[in-house]
Amino acid sequence: MKNKGIAAMILLGLVLAACTGGTSPAATAVEQYLGALVGQQPETLTTLVCSGWESQALLEMDAFGAVAPELQDLDCEETGTEDGTSLVVCAGRIVTTYNNEKSELELSDWTYEVIQQGGNWLVCGYH
Amino acid sequence: MDTRFLRNVLIKAAVIFVLLNLAFTLCYPLDELGRVSIYNSIVRGRDRLPFGENPQETYTFSLYNLEAMLQSLALDGDPKAANEYRVLVLGDSSIWGTLLRPEETLAGRINATGLTSCDGRFVRAYNLGYPTLSLTKDVMILAAARRYQPDLIVWAVTLQSFPKNVQLESPLVQNNPQRISALVADHGLDLPVETLVEPNFWQRTLIGQRRPLADWLRLQLYGPMWSATGIDQLYPPDYEPAQRDLDEDPTFNDWSGPELGFEELSFDVLSAGFEIAGEIPVLLVNEPILISSGQNSDVRYNFYYPRWAYDSYRAMLAETAGLNGWSYLDLWDLVGADQFTNSAIHLTPQGVSVMAEEISAALNRLACGEPAVPPAPTPVPTATSLPVAPTPTPRVETVPTQTPTPTQPVYTDWRDYPILPTVSDTAREIYQRGLAMGNNPAAFSKVGDCETGSDWFLRTFDVQPPLYRLGEYDHLQEMILYFDGSFSRRSVVAKNGFNAATALSPIWADPAVCLSGETPLACEYRIHKPAIALIAFGTNDTKNPDRFEGDLRKIIEITIEAGIVPVLSTKADNLEGDHSINETIVRLAVEYDIPLWNFWAAIQDLPDAGLRTDKMHLTWAQNYFDDPVTMEKAWPWRNLTALQTLDIVWRGLQSTP
Numbered sequence: 010m011k012n013k014g015i016a017a018m019i020l021l022g023l024v025l026a027a028c029t030g031g032t033s034p035a036a037t038a039v040e041q042y043l044g045a046l047v048g049q050q051p052e053t054l055t056t057l058v059c060s061g062w063e064s065q066a067l068l069e070m071d072a073f074g075a076v077a078p079e080l081q082d083l084d085c086e087e088t089g090t091e092d093g094t095s096l097v098v099c100a101g102r103i104v105t106t107y108n109n110e111k112s113e114l115e116l117s118d119w120t121y122e123v124i125q126q127g128g129n130w131l132v133c134g135y136h
Numbered sequence: 137m138d139t140r141f142l143r144n145v146l147i148k149a150a151v152i153f154v155l156l157n158l159a160f161t162l163c164y165p166l167d168e169l170g171r172v173s174i175y176n177s178i179v180r181g182r183d184r185l186p187f188g189e190n191p192q193e194t195y196t197f198s199l200y201n202l203e204a205m206l207q208s209l210a211l212d213g214d215p216k217a218a219n220e221y222r223v224l225v226l227g228d229s230s231i232w233g234t235l236l237r238p239e240e241t242l243a244g245r246i247n248a249t250g251l252t253s254c255d256g257r258f259v260r261a262y263n264l265g266y267p268t269l270s271l272t273k274d275v276m277i278l279a280a281a282r283r284y285q286p287d288l289i290v291w292a293v294t295l296q297s298f299p300k301n302v303q304l305e306s307p308l309v310q311n312n313p314q315r316i317s318a319l320v321a322d323h324g325l326d327l328p329v330e331t332l333v334e335p336n337f338w339q340r341t342l343i344g345q346r347r348p349l350a351d352w353l354r355l356q357l358y359g360p361m362w363s364a365t366g367i368d369q370l371y372p373p374d375y376e377p378a379q380r381d382l383d384e385d386p387t388f389n390d391w392s393g394p395e396l397g398f399e400e401l402s403f404d405v406l407s408a409g410f411e412i413a414g415e416i417p418v419l420l421v422n423e424p425i426l427i428s429s430g431q432n433s434d435v436r437y438n439f440y441y442p443r444w445a446y447d448s449y450r451a452m453l454a455e456t457a458g459l460n461g462w463s464y465l466d467l468w469d470l471v472g473a474d475q476f477t478n479s480a481i482h483l484t485p486q487g488v489s490v491m492a493e494e495i496s497a498a499l500n501r502l503a504c505g506e507p508a509v510p511p512a513p514t515p516v517p518t519a520t521s522l523p524v525a526p527t528p529t530p531r532v533e534t535v536p537t538q539t540p541t542p543t544q545p546v547y548t549d550w551r552d553y554p555i556l557p558t559v560s561d562t563a564r565e566i567y568q569r570g571l572a573m574g575n576n577p578a579a580f581s582k583v584g585d586c587e588t589g590s591d592w593f594l595r596t597f598d599v600q601p602p603l604y605r606l607g608e609y610d611h612l613q614e615m616i617l618y619f620d621g622s623f624s625r626r627s628v629v630a631k632n633g634f635n636a637a638t639a640l641s642p643i644w645a646d647p648a649v650c651l652s653g654e655t656p657l658a659c660e661y662r663i664h665k666p667a668i669a670l671i672a673f674g675t676n677d678t679k680n681p682d683r684f685e686g687d688l689r690k691i692i693e694i695t696i697e698a699g700i701v702p703v704l705s706t707k708a709d710n711l712e713g714d715h716s717i718n719e720t721i722v723r724l725a726v727e728y729d730i731p732l733w734n735f736w737a738a739i740q741d742l743p744d745a746g747l748r749t750d751k752m753h754l755t756w757a758q759n760y761f762d763d764p765v766t767m768e769k770a771w772p773w774r775n776l777t778a779l780q781t782l783d784i785v786w787r788g789l790q791s792t793p
Contacts (some may be wrong), residue, residue: 071637071683072644074674108399108631114643136653
């Protein structure tokens with residue numbers, strides 16, 4: 010009886026551990042990309058994006074050049090794959106401040122495209 | 137005495153008291169309590185909001201239960217009659233009527249004129265002024281009083297009510313944090329609402345609210361005395377008159393000029409008032425001030441206002457009212473200095489009568505569906521000679537080598553390029569191709585940062601009646617009429633914080649009007665289909681000037697591909713320190729053989745090169761191109777040279793390449 014109880018506890022623990030899951034590497038890559046974007050870190054940013062998308066990524070970063078951006082409530086999740094590309098959607102927003110005026114850009118409007126290349130997960134665009 | 141009985145009584149009383157407190161805290165029925173009133177039933181309603189510090193003599197005092205205050209007014213009495221044209225008068229102590237009897241206030245004087253509207257209704261004005269200087273206080277009262285079905289709102293304001301830092305200082309505002317929070321949330325106001333203290337649990341109990349409860353009770357108790365005597369203020373025969381000899385201090389609100397910043401004043405709160413009024417017409421009045429002729433009156437108009445600050449405020453208020461189509465009366469100098477009492481804004485009864493006469497005339501027109509101010513005659517060009525922006529002499533001409541081959545003169549120094557453009561065959565070819573693609577020849581788009589998205593950039597040229605004077609440039613009127621609608625259009629790709637990269641980033645496109653994945657630039661061009669794009673970037677690009685060129689190239693190429701003639705503008709500032717951004721802009725205009733508007737060159741001869749103390753934003757004045765004083769500022773030059781540029785490009789594009 011005692012053994013059955015222990016087994017049940019272990020099983021329950023395993024189930025709960027499975028349920029908690031964890032952030033996928035693709036989602037982590039997008040979170041790091043957004044962090045570098047608002048942090049205005051071009052060197053970091055270029056290591057997190059595909060080479061073909063590097064110039065657009067720098068442009069996306071420059072677009073925040075005058076507005077003091079800040080990430081709020083960021084939480085990214087891989088929602089599926091399409092032709093070998095992982096699709097990631099993020100909750101949260103980028104809050105920008107310009108001349109004491111705040112604006113918000115909702116992140117949930119966009120789906121980020123991420124691929125694995127040479128062991129690294131790289132952001133290759135969004136739509 | 138049975139001690140057990142006594143103990144039970146005490147315990148029950150304590151329990152009932154705790155329960156009552158708990159119920160009160162949860163329901164917090166101060167507004168509901170405020171609606172219980174002896175006014176307009178047992179005693180007559182008051183003529184103005186209760187305010188004062190001496191209730192024993194004036195039968196009124198300052199309380200903060202706005203609902204109870206409104207319920208005490210005659211306004212809350214009988215329902216509005218079918219033949220009543222109801223006017224609510226908002227403002228500060230000058231409207232409330234410091235040192236004035238109710239019948240001597242602005243509302244009282246309007247009522248005394250016996251006005252009727254065109255449909256025969258009699259005009260009845262109600263005084264909703266309250267003695268503190270804050271637009272937010274006015275808007276809070278308006279929001280609460282809108283239920284009284286006004287037909288018109290008269291809102292008297294003065295500069296001292298505008299600074300952001302005074303908005304929440306009124307005790308009436310501070311003691312109504314929930315009302316203010318709602319206003320901020322509903323209208324997106326830029327107010328530090330977090331500094332207002334919401335009552336905590338203990339403060340919401342019967343004990344915590346004993347003062348407001350006592351105030352409500354006192355307001356009822358003073359009702360019979362007010363009703364019997366009509367007294368709600370002391371009228372001392374002697375008072376200290378408003379200061380005529382003034383300090384030399386040129387500052388206003390710790391600002392030293394030379395002009396006020398639009399963003400430092402609460403124009404957003406003013407707009408919120410108009411939003412709350414909705415379809416009810418509002419007559420905005422800049423109230424009279426004392427114009428002193430005493431000591432240091434060359435520096436200051438009066439105790440409140442240095443001349444530079446007040447002049448700047450008047451210009452901004454007139455421009456903002458015009459741009460928004462608000463009915464506006466500027467009565468700042470209407471009343472003589474001898475008609476002010478104990479403050480630079482408090483009028484004598486005679487002074488109020490003069491003001492009431494002007495307002496009644498405007499009110500009469502508005503009540504008949506006419507503009508508050510009769511349309512001014514079309515401005516006649518004057519012979520005033522203007523400072524003409526210099527046309528630089530070329531230093532050395534070089535032969536261009538880029539593709540397409542530029543057809544414009546080329547100078548070695550970007551500073552030497554003329555302010556106004558020439559139109560090349562390349563531009564004409566782009567234009568013709570664009571027309572074939574369906575572009576609208578009578579539309580142009582603004583592409584740029586906050587200085588280009590600003591209401592001050594060209595917007596006024598779509599507003600009727602005209603708020604500009606072209607003076608000797610009246611030939612521009614034809615072009616202004618041709619491009620009607622584009623001047624006031626809010627571009628999707630000219631906004632606060634935008635730079636060249638932002639225009640190309642889909643994440644910045646307005647999801648309400650743009651397609652998924654569309655950039656702001658592409659979105660603007662798709663929606664508006666312009667033939668010409670005024671492109672003015674650079675001020676917000678100083679962080680990464682090395683990448684600016686690539687971004688601007690993309691913007692130019694996308695514009696050309698869409699059959700739209702790009703017109704590049706240089707910027708006024710040199711935040712990058714070496715003018716490299718302007719050099720890039722000019723070089724690309726030459727390389728692509730497209731029109732260049734060298735705005736930088738237009739303002740170099742102005743005081744401080746047309747820049748405010750931040751060395752970034754332009755100095756401001758109205759668009760009176762025949763007034764040498766306003767033409768000392770950069771904004772009228774920006775608008776004038778933009779109009780000239782559009783005119784030259786528009787005319788130049790008409791010939792075949």
